[in-house]
Amino acid sequence: MKNTVFLMVNISTSLTSLFFYLLTVKEVSQISGEETFFQSIGLGLYLLFMGIGAYFFKVNKSYDQNINQLIKLEWGALFSGATAPILMYLYLFIATAKGFYAPVSPQDIGLIPVALVTLVTICSLGLFTGGQLPIFLKIGSESKNVVLFANYLGALMAGPVLNYLINLQLNLSGMLLFGIIVSSFTLTSYAFLISRFSKVWVTILPIVLILMTRQITGDLVQSFLGSYYYGLKVKEWGELGSLRKTIAKVGTITTIKSPYQDIHLVTENPLKNSFSPGNFTLYLNHKPQFDFMSxxxxxxxxxxxxxxxxxxxxxxxxxxxxxxxxxxxxxxxxxxxxxxxxxxxxxxxxxxxxxxxxxxxxxxxxxxxxxxxxxxxxxxxxxxxxxxxxxxxxxxxxxxxxxxxxxxxxxxxxxxxxxxxxxxxxxxxxxxxxxxxxxxxxxxxxxxxxxxxxxxxxxxxxxxxxxxxxxxxxxxxxxxxxxxxxxxxxxxxxxxxxxxxxxxxxxxxxxxxxxxxxxxxx
Amino acid sequence: MSKISGNVYSFFFALCSLSYEFIFIKAATAIQGGQIFKYNLIVSLFTFSLGVGSLLSQKVWKENSLTILFKVELALFLVGVLGPVIVLMSHSMIICNVLIIMTGILSGYELPLLFNLNKNRDHEVIAWDYIGMFMASLLIPLVTLKVIGLGATTILIGCLNLTFALSLVRGKGFIKWLIPIPVLIGIFFSFYHFKINEILSYLYLQKVL
Incomplete structure (x- = not known):
């Protein structure tokens, strides 16, 4: 039974790591239009830091110590992977709302800061992931071939799973939840492997991330979109939190996720006591296509x-x-x-x-x-x-x-x-x-x-x-x-x-x- | 194998392997679009195939690692250079995926064989392997594909691959005299890349028109 759980954990670890990596690259590529840049440099950094992680994190002699190490590494990978897209949208929201610049399209947004935020988290994801395989090989030293195969099987599943979720039109929050839930399974399994269910506290981080994802991600993305599309700005940092209510008064933003692009239908309400009749604009991947007037x-x-x-x-x-x-x-x-x-x-x-x-x-x-x-x-x-x-x-x-x-x-x-x-x-x-x-x-x-x-x-x-x-x-x-x-x-x-x-x-x-x-x- | 040559081979073979992956992504996108979808699928397939390759390589004879590595690199050269042409002429994602798996499996052979040839220096070999992949991720999509295009990049990487493959067995007879040939071809097509890309465009459109 333990061997089976160990193999399942091996698969789920590599699946979630590559899944989070591909998800982050997808989000940043879609918002920037620079797919080639982020796909290439992201992959290079992910692999490089996997190598560094394999070198840096030591393998212990005792089984329990190795499992504890794996728990910490999985925490690190989960935190990096789950927060990468959230940090990107947080940066984008603050940048547009504080008026660091007046973007016409995301290409006007400072992509270097976006790249830094996402690429740093990709590096840390690679680092924590890289540290895991040597430990798996140590624990499963009698059947290294099987351990390696399970690890690569997880990687094989990540791409098609993400494509499947994209086809289901899950939003970012939904996709993050999937990754976090699979990672929770991994962490709970570790507790089982060392037969200490008191270790179930290891699932605290995933639960916190689930709550955070459900509460924050949707709001954050909508706040960024509102500030970006309506050009709403704040003067003081304290006003950032109330911007969302302002956005709701200005109009509505409907998001439709397709496998190929993000479709945003942005309506501006008619202004009271003015001649402004309101407007409706179609955006594809944050680029304006046409509005009601034009x-x-x-x-x-x-x-x-x-x-x-x-x-x-x-x-x-x-x-x-x-x-x-x-x-x-x-x-x-x-x-x-x-x-x-x-x-x-x-x-x-x-x-x-x-x-x-x-x-x-x-x-x-x-x-x-x-x-x-x-x-x-x-x-x-x-x-x-x-x-x-x-x-x-x-x-x-x-x-x-x-x-x-x-x-x-x-x-x-x-x-x-x-x-x-x-x-x-x-x-x-x-x-x-x-x-x-x-x-x-x-x-x-x-x-x-x-x-x-x-x-x-x-x-x-x-x-x-x-x-x-x-x-x-x-x-x-x-x-x-x-x-x-x-x-x-x-x-x-x-x-x-x-x-x-x-x-x-x-x-x-x-x-x-x-x-x-x-x-x-x- | 000496320490320096071991690191150099590790670096360049990894660079070439990952370069082929980026080349296949570009070719796959040319025949069907959907870059993000293709990228997700190809990265997963390639990673999995690397694993399969490294598993299969456990069966090789350790005393014959140099010859086997040469044959693997030769096969990789053929698949990597001819593969994109086959993909573009066939317009088939199935063929593309099969070629990616073949490239991944052959690439997966490299590391265990390099371990055999560089005893007690696994960490260095792995480190240069990852650095090679990192350099490929910077150079190929961001520099060579943009500057000299798909056809010339494929030839350049193929020539690089072949040069280092031949140098593995340079002690055997006339082979050392062949080494400059791929070097010169690679340099030539880096400068005169327009024609080779034109040929690729023509072959691609043959299926269309």
Whole structure:
């Protein structure tokens, strides 16, 4: 029996350690958009400190001393792993609420302090984890192979378990609770292994962490989000605690966790005794996508700008991304007879767009009208690879390339695949990342996207839209310009003002930038 | 094996092994996206495979450790260099996972064999092993993949791996004359990386188009 418990403990120890590590990296990657940086340096530090821990923590001769050592090490690993994401959100909340800076997006947040907080805790997690294996090998010295195998089996389970919990849309609090509960099992088992149930006090730390997680984590994350999204600041440190009540008066933040991104629906209540009507904004991974005010200009510009430039009515249309359904609603209104396909990866985004009243108001409930268009739940790149249909118009409504993963959707290989699915004299229209970053960075990215499209084979390109920017492209070389006489009369004035060429900003540059590619360096 | 050479081999073999993992993560993300999901799965698979490899290596003949280590590194070179190409051409995550397991198992062989070759210096070997992995985590995703791209990074790491593998058996006949070849190839493709990445992009799109 004891041998079985010992093996189970071996598995659970390595499972929880790697689970906490992967969870911390996931959280910090999602909030920063720097997946590659945190995944790589996090893994390196975790492994390095595992080595240091294996060297540093000594193995005792007596069985009971070793078990006591294991208890302390498990405490250390549990404390490090469970508090890492909490400390990150604590830092973010204080930084935004105290106004250390005024972030537009998390990329404006000082990532070095975030990295320091999380990487230090990852190091300590590695340190305490590394100290455990030599002790396990000492205790199980008669069957070292089995001990090693059990240890690595736990590590094997960590990744799939985390992916499974992500698929279940557990929030951070839920995931932390899972890790803490498994660790509690480990600690209780240690008490069993030394046959001293008086040692059950070892579970005090997990219980404290469970309570803390349940009480604090949700509040902390909401407080950070409120301060970040509403721009609420405090002058005195003492006011931090009451900020949450202020946030509740300003509006509501609804969080939907999807396997691919965090979806935040942020509403601002109308202000009393003012003309402010309130607003609603959709954020994906903390990046603004559109709000109630700007949505018509954005979607009208994308659709009517592209159709005006193409001078044709597309019969077969593909929309990649845009799971909010708003572009599809405009397309169905303007081209009710067109063969329309919407491809969206995130089923949670689709579900939210079908059920959330603010989004239904914008997309007119179009996602519930399944007979009007074809809905495909798939990765856009994957869909294009496997589908041989040709389209007259392809609208690409992806988020800006804030992360390495999103950058791949602006790559040469992606655009070459899109081009292969365009009918003769077909067109593409895509969101153009010009205006959302700091000015000097936006120009380089915009140039790179333009040059990437050219390399992919789009010979006619026109960037347009000083307020909501897009780029229109065709394969055949042609002189592109708006025909303002043919614009619909009932377009919003803001849309008409937005349908202006930005060619002059890009054609004058003789500088060559590296294209965006899945394989080339940057 | 001398103390310095033991540490050097430990460092570079660990660096190459973990580099292959990052290369496979990049290749897997290119064929299917979902970087966080892929990362979670690949880290778990690789860690588990390392363990399986170290268990399997218990069966090797201790007096033949040098030759076996050479063969392991040669196999790792082949899997590590050809693997990403196979993944990109096949667009198959199953094949990708199988290759990752193979890489992990082969990498898992390294440490026990290095222990055999460096008696009574287990701690040093482990320490340089972890330092090598740490350097890989800094250099590959943050420097080489960003600067010279996926194809050139794969060749560079493969050449590094092959160089040190050949140096294990440099005393045997003509082999010492082969050692500069992967060094030169690695340096060449580090500077002229555009073409190799272009070839990779072409192979990837063959399946698509």
């Amino acid at each position: 949505s018509p200009t954005y979607h009208e510009s994308m659709l009517y700008g592209a159709v005006n430039l193409s001078q044709k009515r597309p019969q077969k249309i593909l929309v990649l991304g845009g799971g909010d359904g708003i572009l599809v609603s405009y397309l169905l209104t303007s081209f009710p007879d067109a063969d329309l396909t919407l491809v969206e990866l995130d089923h949670e985004m689709l579900k939210t767009a079908k059920e959330e009243p603010s989004l239904i108001l914008l997309n007119k409930g179009v996602l519930n009208k399944k007979d009007k268009f074809r809905l495909v739940i798939d990765d856009g790149f994957n869909f294009l690879r496997n589908n041989q249909d040709l389209y007259d118009g392809i609208f690409i409504d992806f988020p800006y390339p804030y992360s390495d993963e999103l950058l791949s959707l602006y790559s040469q290989e992606f655009y070459q695949t899109v081009k292969a699915r365009l009918a003769k004299s077909g067109f593409i229209a895509l969101d153009f990342p010009i205006t959302d970053k700091r000015e000097e960075e936006a120009s380089v990215l915009a140039y790179r996207v333009t040059q990437t499209l050219q390399i992919a084979g789009f010979k006619a390109l026109l960037p347009y839209g000083p307020y909501s920017s897009f780029i229109y492209g065709e394969v055949e070389s042609r002189n592109l310009k708006f025909n303002y006489d043919e614009l619909k009369m009932n377009l919003k004035l803001s849309t008409r003002l937005n349908l202006v060429s930005l060619e002059h900003l890009f054609n004058s540059s003789k500088q060559k930038f590296k294209p965006i590619s899945l394989f080339y360096g940057q």
